[in-house]
Amino acid sequence: MCIRDRYYDKLRCRSTYWIGFMVLAFVMGALLSLPCWFTAVRTLQKKTAWGISSMMQVIALPAMALPKDKYMIVPMVLFFLVGITQGNGFLQRSMLSDIIDYDELLELKRNEGLYTGIIEGLSKLTIVLAQIVPLTFMYVAGYKEPQMGVPSEQPFSVEIYIQCVDFSILIL
Secondary structure, rough: OOOOOOOHHHHHHHHHHHHHHHHHEEEEEHHHHHHHHHHHHHHHHHHHHHHHHHHHHHHHHHHHHHHOOOOOOHHHHHHHHHHHHHOHHHHHHHHHHHHHHHHHHHHHOOOOOHHHHHHHHHHHHHHHHHHHHHHHHHOOOOOOOOEEEEOOOOOOHHHHHHHHHHHHHOOO
């Protein structure tokens, strides 16, 4: 693959490495925070630990919209913080099983299939919609395909659209 512009090649390589470092920071934050989340669940309660995690996500999730080439250490730290909030992935399943048990106690019927089906279906629907809808409207905004492996210059409308999508994700 031949890239004519040397500056672009350096920029692409540099940003590729930074994306890898950010993913590594996210995963390390999640792994290193697991013992802390287990301790928080034992000392506090599941509900309180979940609330703390949700507040941390509200504070740390703007990291997804911040990456810039000049100051990459700030987004790396914020991705690490987002990873910390994702370290409690075990808590959702644990709370769901508590809800299922409580419903069984009240209704005297077993409905775990209904609950897990709804949770799995909603998560898959969310993933599909989060991928399809923004990419479809990006073409409407005027996105240009790469030419012979070289990314095309994008119109200003595409940049504005991407910023609007990032902002709407932060609000949701």
